Amino acid sequence: MLERGVTLENGRGTSFGVEDMESSLLSSPALSWFAMGDFLEAVVLLLPTDAGGRLHPIAPREGTYRPMIGSMRVRFIEGPPSIAPGQGGRVVVEIEEPVDAGSLTAGIELEIVEQERVVGILTVTRLCRNALAL
Secondary structure, eight states: OOOTTOBOTTSOBOOOOHHHHHHHHHHOGGGTTOEEEEEEEEEEEEOOGGGTOOSSOBOGGGTOOOOEETTEEEEEEESOSOBOTTOEEEEEEEEOSOOOGGGOOTTOEEEEEETTEEEEEEEEEEEEEEEEEO
């Protein structure tokens, strides 16, 4: 990583910094379709089927599981290949709508809701604000 004011091997100086890199990346036409958004790293525990949980496993990596977490619509985008009812795993969740940062802190437990039915618990381990979604 280059520091500000570093002289390169070819003798040319640079003032290239992190802010310059962010602005050049975000203004690049090639990256114009990438979105900036908020993400959660979390531990999820699905309720067993006999306790009112889902009938089928979820596949976080597919990006198709979109439950409500608390009052937020989210999309699971990373985690183990499959999480069956009664099991748990570490996941990354994309928050699909604006959210108050103060309401999401590490350690908070939120209900995973499908069609007005609680099917699991999500425990936030980290909030990543304005991250680049690739």
